[in-house]
Amino acid sequence: MALASFKNTIIRNLVSKPKTRKVEKEYPVGTRGHVENDMDVCVLCGLCSIKCPTHAITVDKVAKTWSIRPMSCIQCRCCVDNCPKKCLSMGLRFQEPGSEKVTKTFKQSEKAIAAQEALMKAAKERAAAAAAAKAAQAAQAGNAPAPAAPAPQKAPEKTEE
């Protein structure tokens, strides 16, 4: 009797659908995904790190790296919404599960470093040009007396009664 029941169970399990779902390779619509950074565009300004409520992001301007601890990220999108360069996004791709708290570090690309250096050089040149123009204006003004500084106000004297 017990053997017949056991056989029935085996046959039923062989023909029935599995009780588990297949691992999905894509996030279902509506999920938030995980943070991805386009290091060709990132200028390492550090705003994402400041805005992150869980301190999951670290920016090292000297080493030119951007790091994230995925297990600390709560997928709030705050960094994505505040990035001035719009290089952060919520990637909707499957990630391998893991049991260790890893830190993922990405180095700024040569392209981004070159672009940033060019921007800084241009800013320095603009500042130097502005300073030169100001100096020339001052020289043109020649001996014109500088506007008198307002006289310091005298503190009211104390009167003793």
Ligand code: SF4
């Ligand atoms: S990802 Fe955006 S906010 Fe974060 S350091 Fe790079 S440019 Fe700045």
Ligand code: SF4
């Ligand atoms: S999504 Fe939210 S928690 Fe995750 S890194 Fe960005 S700001 Fe931090």
